[in-house]
Amino acid sequence: MDAAPPIVKLQNVTKRYGDGPVVLSGVELEVRPQDFVSLIGPSGCGKSTVLKLISGLSPWTSGSVAVLGRMPRQARDRQAFIFQDATLLPWLTARRNVEVPLRLRGVGAVERETKARNLLQRVGLDAVQDYYPRQLSGGMKMRVSIARALTLEPELLLLDEPFGALDEMTRQRLNEELLALREQWRFAAVFVTHSVAEAVFLSNRIIVMAANPGRIHREVAVDFPYPRRDALRETAEFQAKVNEVSRLLHAVEEGVRR
Amino acid sequence: MKKLPTWWMWGLPVASGALCVALWYAIKAIWGVSDWLLPTPWQIVEAAVHEQGRLLPAMLSTGQGALAGFLLASVSGFGVALVLAASRRLHAAIYPWILVLQMTPLIVLAPIMNIWIGPGLKGIVAVTWLISYFPIVANTTQGMLSADMNHVALFRMCNASRWQELWLLRVPAAMPAFLTGLRIAAALAPVGAIFGEYLVGNAAGGSGGLGFLVYSYNTQIKIPALFATALASCLLGFVFVAGVAFLNWAVLHKWHDSFERNDH
Numbered sequence: 206m207d208a209a210p211p212i213v214k215l216q217n218v219t220k221r222y223g224d225g226p227v228v229l230s231g232v233e234l235e236v237r238p239q240d241f242v243s244l245i246g247p248s249g250c251g252k253s254t255v256l257k258l259i260s261g262l263s264p265w266t267s268g269s270v271a272v273l274g275r276m277p278r279q280a281r282d283r284q285a286f287i288f289q290d291a292t293l294l295p296w297l298t299a300r301r302n303v304e305v306p307l308r309l310r311g312v313g314a315v316e317r318e319t320k321a322r323n324l325l326q327r328v329g330l331d332a333v334q335d336y337y338p339r340q341l342s343g344g345m346k347m348r349v350s351i352a353r354a355l356t357l358e359p360e361l362l363l364l365d366e367p368f369g370a371l372d373e374m375t376r377q378r379l380n381e382e383l384l385a386l387r388e389q390w391r392f393a394a395v396f397v398t399h400s401v402a403e404a405v406f407l408s409n410r411i412i413v414m415a416a417n418p419g420r421i422h423r424e425v426a427v428d429f430p431y432p433r434r435d436a437l438r439e440t441a442e443f444q445a446k447v448n449e450v451s452r453l454l455h456a457v458e459e460g461v462r463r
Numbered sequence: 464m465k466k467l468p469t470w471w472m473w474g475l476p477v478a479s480g481a482l483c484v485a486l487w488y489a490i491k492a493i494w495g496v497s498d499w500l501l502p503t504p505w506q507i508v509e510a511a512v513h514e515q516g517r518l519l520p521a522m523l524s525t526g527q528g529a530l531a532g533f534l535l536a537s538v539s540g541f542g543v544a545l546v547l548a549a550s551r552r553l554h555a556a557i558y559p560w561i562l563v564l565q566m567t568p569l570i571v572l573a574p575i576m577n578i579w580i581g582p583g584l585k586g587i588v589a590v591t592w593l594i595s596y597f598p599i600v601a602n603t604t605q606g607m608l609s610a611d612m613n614h615v616a617l618f619r620m621c622n623a624s625r626w627q628e629l630w631l632l633r634v635p636a637a638m639p640a641f642l643t644g645l646r647i648a649a650a651l652a653p654v655g656a657i658f659g660e661y662l663v664g665n666a667a668g669g670s671g672g673l674g675f676l677v678y679s680y681n682t683q684i685k686i687p688a689l690f691a692t693a694l695a696s697c698l699l700g701f702v703f704v705a706g707v708a709f710l711n712w713a714v715l716h717k718w719h720d721s722f723e724r725n726d727h
Contacts, residue, residue: 262616286620292613296635296718308631309621337718357621 210274212236212361212393213259218268220254220419227418228254232268234412234421236361236393243396243404243411245450247458251419252397256363259395260286272361284361285354289369291346293338293353299345300325300334303353310357324352327389328382344375351383355390362394369399380406381435388432401450405443406433411450415457422457425450502687510687511694517676518695525672526699528584529656532591533703536648539592540599541641547600548607548633549625558604565597569658577663587672590659595648599641606640607633639719642711649703653696673699 213236220229229251236242244252257263258270261277272280285306293302303321312320325334328348338346347367354362368376380403387394398404404411408427415422427446429437437443467475484504491501498506511518543561547554569590576589610633618628660674673696680688716722 260620262619281620281622284620286617288613288617290613292611292617294614294632294635295720296638305617305631306621309618309623309627339718339720339723 209238210271212238212240212273213395214269214271215255215258216269218258218270219266220251220258220263221266229258229265230418230420232419232421236395238360238393239391240410241387241394241396241408243398243408244414245398245401245404245411245454246414246419246422247416247454249419250414250416250457252414253365254419256286256365256395256397259361260284260363262286280361282357283359284363285357285359287350287354287362287364287367289366291338291343291350293346293349295338298335298337299330299341299349302338302349303356305353306356320356321352324355325349327386328352343371344379347371347379348382351379351386355386358390359392362392364394364396366397366399368403376400376403377406377435377438381433383407384431384433401447401454402438405446405450406438413450413453413457415460423453425453499684499686502690506687507690507694510685511691514688514691518673518691521672521676521692522695522699523672525653525656525660525674525696526702528587528659528672529591529652529699529703531584532588532655532659533595533648533652535588535592536596536599536652537645540596540644540648541603543596543600544603544607544637544641545629545634547604548637549629554604561597561600564593569594569655570662573659573662576659580663582663586663587656587659587674590663591652591655594655594658595651598647598651599644602644602647603637603641606637609640610636638714639721642707642714645707645710646704649707650700652703653699657696 213234215232215234218229218232219227221227232251232255234242234255244255246252254263258265259272259277261272261281270277273283293299294305297305300318300321303324304317307317307320322334325331328351330345330348330352333341333345338349341349350367368379371379384407394407396404396407405427409431411425411427413422413425414420425446429443487501487504490496491503502510543557547558572593573590576586576593580586580589607629614632614636615628618632623631656672657674657677660671661677662674673692676692677689680686680692712722
């Protein structure tokens with residue numbers, strides 16, 4: 206083990222909203238550099254809540270959460286959040302949306318523009334830089350959102366079902382693109398999804414969660430080497446892994462402990 | 464909602480207007496309503512033409528008062544909304560009193576304005592402001608406070624300052640609501656100006672606007688001319704609303720969903 210702190214460390218974390226039911230109970234999670242961790246589980250298992258705790262958008266009740274050895278809020282400049290819908294500001298063009306994090310940091314206009322142009326080019330949106338969000342398709346909007354998240358070169362990317370609303374073809378394309386971007390930017394990722402195939406394709410670790418209260422049920426390692434290509438989906442090993450995770454998920458949903 | 468073809472957009476209101484005029488004549492014919500109670504539309508047009516020498520300068524004069532009051536209400540309404548959206552404490556402290564001011568009848572406030580500010584344009588502008596600031600404050604504040612929660616989260620994740628959140632997120636997000644407030648205020652401003660002229664304006668030299676003409680025609684029992692004055696104030700209102708409609712288009716057409724094309 207080296208001395209550098211893990212990207213994310215959750216120890217015995219409990220979360221309740223006020224006097225409401227326990228949303229998360231006894232969660233232990235360590236995300237190391239280069240990890241791509243997917244959180245999967247039935248609705249109400251608190252997987253999105255885990256992202257909110259890591260990002261510092263929501264406080265935890267007990268236990269501890271550390272990001273790069275710091276309090277989550279103090280580590281915000283090293284992480285970026287990608288939401289379920291693209292959350293682009295509708296009054297700004299694609300390029301200006303990508304510039305937003307830089308603008309909030311006080312980066313000058315010329316540098317902002319250069320950087321945004323490069324990023325949009327990188328996600329294949331060269332031609333639509335000056336389009337407004339309403340003129341873009343769902344997949345394009347999500348690409349803009351990803352480009353925006355990468356502007357500050359984060360060490361950690363938090364993704365909350367980012368491709369959930371997209372059609373299957375677009376989703377698979379974006380899965381590949383996301384991995385390709387990771388080859389260059391080298392971020393660690395925590396990815397919330399409902400799709401087992403997506404989790405298997407993207408991650409080296411899948412955390413299966415259970416609900417009532419939200420907790421970690423089982424961790425599954427996915428050892429296919431990166432970079433992964435589309436062809437991986439057609440292999441028997443890939444299908445076997447999907448089946449393994451699906452079985453765990455069904456067991457969790459029926460409340461059966463295996 | 465699907466947009467109507469242009470022909471219908473112009474044709475339908477003209478048709479419904481024509482129907483009303485026909486109904487007007489029918490009512491007069493069936494019940495034999497006398498001309499001094501309800502003049503015919505044609506008599507009103509005649510009165511408007513006959514009185515144009517007084518009506519047109521009056522419209523201009525009222526328009527000036529209405530415009531000044533409207534601009535004052537826009538700027539102050541936006542500023543107050545900004546303050547209300549910036550601080551929950553200030554919101555709690557100020558908003559109820561803004562409501563109180565709005566709920567106080569103008570008929571009570573206008574004479575007070577007359578005493579404080581004096582008659583003439585200043586008083587008219589004050590009354591116009593009183594009648595048109597509230598929809599701007601209420602709509603704009605609501606718009607700023609209902610910015611998308613995920614957008615707010617995005618700004619928090621970027622460690623945005625409160626001012627950045629206000630200027631770069633809440634203000635642009637509130638533009639549609641602000642413009643809705645302006646549209647209501649634009650329809651109210653001429654009404655406020657005329658009311659102001661009627662109550663506080665006519666004492667000043669007596670050359671005043673439409674509000675003074677209402678006073679004058681009323682005492683002379685020139686009923687068709689009174690109707691013509693109503694027509695003139697409606698026209699003035701339309702000019703204001705059209706101005707805001709243009710502003711609305713200029714600000715929103717590039718990005719807002721209300722300007723979405725049909726074929727998209």
